Amino acid sequence: MDLSFSDKEIAFRDEVRAFLQTELPAHISDAVRKGGESSKELIEEWHAILSKKGWLATTWPKEFGGPGWTPVQRHIFEEECCRAYAPRIVPFGVNMLGPVIQAFGNDQQKAEVLPRILSGEDWWCQGYSEPGAGSDLASLKTRAVRDGDDYIINGQKTWTTLGQHANKIFCLVRTKADGKPQEGISFILVDLETPGIEMRPIKLIEGGHEVNEVFFTDVRVPAENLVGEENQGWTIAKYLLTHERTNIANVGFSMQALEEVKALARKVIRNGRPLIENPHFAARIAEVEVDLEAMKITNLRMLYQAQKQGAPGPETSMLKIKGTVIRQALNDLARRALGPAAAPFPSEMLEGNMALAPANHANEAASYFNNRKLSIFGGSNEIQRNIMTKAVLEL
Amino acid sequence: MDLSFSDKEIAFRDEVRAFLQTELPAHISDAVRKGGESSKELIEEWHAILSKKGWLATTWPKEFGGPGWTPVQRHIFEEECCRAYAPRIVPFGVNMLGPVIQAFGNDQQKAEVLPRILSGEDWWCQGYSEPGAGSDLASLKTRAVRDGDDYIINGQKTWTTLGQHANKIFCLVRTKADGKPQEGISFILVDLETPGIEMRPIKLIEGGHEVNEVFFTDVRVPAENLVGEENQGWTIAKYLLTHERTNIANVGFSMQALEEVKALARKVIRNGRPLIENPHFAARIAEVEVDLEAMKITNLRMLYQAQKQGAPGPETSMLKIKGTVIRQALNDLARRALGPAAAPFPSEMLEGNMALAPANHANEAASYFNNRKLSIFGGSNEIQRNIMTKAVLEL
């Protein structure tokens, strides 16, 4: 048993830390610290900085332009990025499509798609969910019908995150109507400039715009845009799901959130004392802190297993469930800590000497509401419990 | 809206209170206060006192020797009995079999069975559950085969509460093997002296003996002991279930338990101060107290509905669930409050100046473990949620 990183890993951590200290611009980390959505410009600026260093596509092997890191290195990198308030890397191109193209794409696709992800020329978004196919993804209805050298796509996708910034979308589409629903699905790449595509914003509960609906009406896509074989889409989606699941616990973000909520509770005055001195509020924080400390180790244990066995197992469902529960609990505490000061909307209404909340904390209520999504998307916590029932509990 | 009792009801409450003050012997209430099981002798002594007053069979109409009380009067009576630390009336004869005989029994059964319940000559126990038929009662297998003027019973019953004190048992038995399982069940009365019956104790988790297994081997029972028609047993069981469900919230017992845990937390010293001054423990108590205060009103609201509509509805499942959750939470607090002093076993090991726990609190751990049964028996809380799903939520 040895919970510490190796000397090599510590050296790597120091290298990452030094890089972030010098290369992460203050106006970017300030924006992250403030909460809410990062603008397209800030994200692209940060992606470009990482790409230049060769650290954007953290999961890619060296042959495709990735850094060839171990899972532990990736974990260290992500934790340090959180500590430094770097923006989260938008995953759709680098962490989702990239590995799919590397595993299932043909040479031409590898040559065309991968470099444009690294360079930032393409911003990919995801066309998976549909209004009638959320948790039950296999029931998706968007059709792609072969017509000569093209597919013609009709249907509707939804929950397309940051689609408003994207120029490309990868989609799961139905290419066979009969047989088991899983068997008739294909994975296809679509340029969002193609005629017949309409993207409409979905306004979220807290008022933000980060997801979209995408409507496809007779959209003609070259057949060469198919990834893998026709009707192989479900296999690809499952493969992608396992890639999506590394660092699923988001421990780094929760550690950041814990420090923020503690700082907040030291600043907020309640009943003539800092809120942190209230035994009940302090106990609420301490309990989450204990859970998070355990989560850190659970996460490392599963990372260790993944590193030994090659791929994360179904136990990662645990990381998803408990990771979101902890993060949401921290959002909840930050909101509570503010009392009435959490209420102004939009939060920028009251700034400067009019501000009710301490600096960088005006968005706590919005974050709380927005982060209810964490336990819903990417396989809801209910779906994760179903997965655990079969694969871990064997019930 | 009027939450208070009427003048008449208050006068009744005072009458009950006065009765308890003069007629409930101190050695009986002392034993109840101490926790653990009451002896057969104490229970019979108390039943006799109540019977003499005409207050034993609180749910019976006057024509059968009951007091003819309203649901509110019964509620008041039960609450006052709790306050006074009277033993709980053993329900199997008076509250379960009595109403069944009144509704389904023939004149001979009414004449023979009912007076002997009131007089205490008969101590009835219940033969419902079987090793393979707990929550799924309809799958019971104990057979009663007609043979001339008799039924011959073979099978096994379990969880027979206080069967060791009983001389009679009422059973659900299978009288028809085919058709829907519910349709082949009958309700029959059996004298425990009949040859072929063996009762074996089941020792419970905390070491106590309150339930039993009952084995039937070729037990010959007169056919006249059948209550209602052959194969009408399921209807009778369901009828009985609704009777069992009045005062299912056990608010009186929880109020008693709350006062006990507060008294205990005032006596226990932790870190140089009474435990009640510890903000975390005090908050635990206060939260349950709030829930119980709400439960009192929920209980009265449903009592009011039952009084208006004649019978309790499926909403009583809520009372069962929340009532047991609250009571178990109070047991949990009492156990916690004692720290190591909760551990000695048997608790009578340390008495007098050797005692670790304050007087009357030596049994808190045993009570905690024993009362885990509350959410399991009488229709587990899971079964109650299933009932609510259909009848209340309409899902």
Next chain:
Amino acid sequence: MDFSLTEDRQMLSDTLNRYLAEQYPAEHRIKVAYDAPFHDATKWAELAELGVLGALAPENVGGFGGAGFDITVVFEALGRAMCPEPMLGTLMASRLLAAAGEDQEALLDGSARYAVAIGEIEAPYELDHIATTATGETLSGRKSCVYGGNVADVLLVAARNGDDLSLYAVQAADAQITGYGLIDGGGAAEVMLDATPARLILQDAKAALEDALDAGALALCAEAVGLMDVTNAMLLDYLRQRKQFGRNIGSFQALQHRCADLAIEIEQARSITIFAASRLEQPDRARAVSMAKNLIGRAAKLVAEESTQMHGGIGMTWEYPGSHYTKRLVMLDHQLGDTDFHLERVMRLGAA
């Protein structure tokens, strides 16, 4: 013992529910709730005509209600409609004016809007640490998150006055008021007082302020009950209709059992609100109201979070009315004392 409403209250409840369903439907509500001035003056006048304001005050000051159950009937209906109108401040102001022996005809006929300015940024829920101070006939300090302060004509302000906590009437025009909207809808204001002219209306106002705060907390509890009933009905409807894996998701037992627990907590919330309403004029008012607000805080959060979770994505969208119920249910806990504040108050007040 009688858990039915009096005929008068039942009529008020029916009338108000019908009026709001017809005249204040979700689309209208969302428009008013998030756009300045967060208030519909026409509807306000109509509500006053319907007798909603009068129901909040007793006869001796010109109303025809004012008891705990009058308050709960009105606010439960407002909750069902998520009505963002500044009724809470009106209720609290009415009680303060009554305590001060001030005329409140203009309040009750709806022609003047009152807001109550008690909380401050470092003392949002409690009276002991109020920093706003009176000097002669003027006040200085800052009152934060004054609900309805953005549209008020008159502010009733709590301020330190020597050893007393006193109550003052301030004309809105005399103060520096910054109005803003709230994340769960409706408007509030920051009120900056800088030697602002003020009229002393009650010298020792502590008891009156506590009464007003408790009446307000009771109103919030009733509002939450209305909100929870609608939220739960929407959730159950959704579970009956939404299909995944070829089945209504309401047929999944894991969700069924969670819904059963929600139904229980909603009944508990209703019960404790009835309890608090019955104690509003009794010596144990504070403890009863704090019990209610504590339980409501827990139940409302549970119902909101579980409803969002079981709805899945749709419950996260602005377009779905349920998301606004969710926000209101959660943010209610930020008004007039949160779950922890009220549990501590229950502990402090001990046995009744």
Next chain:
Amino acid sequence: MDFSLTEDRQMLSDTLNRYLAEQYPAEHRIKVAYDAPFHDATKWAELAELGVLGALAPENVGGFGGAGFDITVVFEALGRAMCPEPMLGTLMASRLLAAAGEDQEALLDGSARYAVAIGEIEAPYELDHIATTATGETLSGRKSCVYGGNVADVLLVAARNGDDLSLYAVQAADAQITGYGLIDGGGAAEVMLDATPARLILQDAKAALEDALDAGALALCAEAVGLMDVTNAMLLDYLRQRKQFGRNIGSFQALQHRCADLAIEIEQARSITIFAASRLEQPDRARAVSMAKNLIGRAAKLVAEESTQMHGGIGMTWEYPGSHYTKRLVMLDHQLGDTDFHLERVMRLGAA
């Protein structure tokens, strides 16, 4: 980073688990656990021979272990078997003797049984309010619920000695000892000291006592992990086999999802125990151990209560071994500081 055991520890773990499964099966455990003297001297000697005692102490005092992960390996195995032998006192005594520079050969070879008497009835978990007092070479006071005190040859007693908290060795024969059994099995004793002869072995013993208490708490955490693993396996087996309504009850989704949550909490419990074990010789030991004991207290109660509930009646019976696991899991929280005590300690110790 390496989450596998060293070869030596893996071997110890395998040996001990095999020995206990074969020599200390549930029936034997239940007999020993609830019948005086709550101790099997033959098995104790065998455990000593297997090296279990030696694994608890470092080489410089005659053992071959004593690190956090040695402790967790031993106690996790003891937990799996619900072994009621007085190993906890042995561990704590070994650390105290080491701090005092006392010989502990007799402890490590199993020939002398030690118990540690720190807690008192009004100070069960903390050192600040110990009332037992030294006068010269004697002690007076009462030590409560001394685990293993019923079979101890020597007691290590914490007592006030002027301004110091000191540690004394008391021969069991010199004290008035009342032994008794515990509801979750095993034995303890009340130790009455009345000018009882005692030998001062450590003048300022506070740091050593805290170290021993923390090592003991860590051992309890590991024991709980072993108990939870077995309890969970029994539950899942039961759910796979028990039929109601014509189906395995493990096919009911409401139970499945609760089992998923249990599995998560058990992994969290394992993780925090690993964490605490890794910090046992570090400056943040106290905070890490208190974090672990707090989480274990919550997880163990959840696992125990949910397991009982999902088992239904059978889990309530003495005959079913699972019920004894349940009791031990719950009563662990009554030893060496409960959930609340350790959360308060985490709060007091603040950030590491």
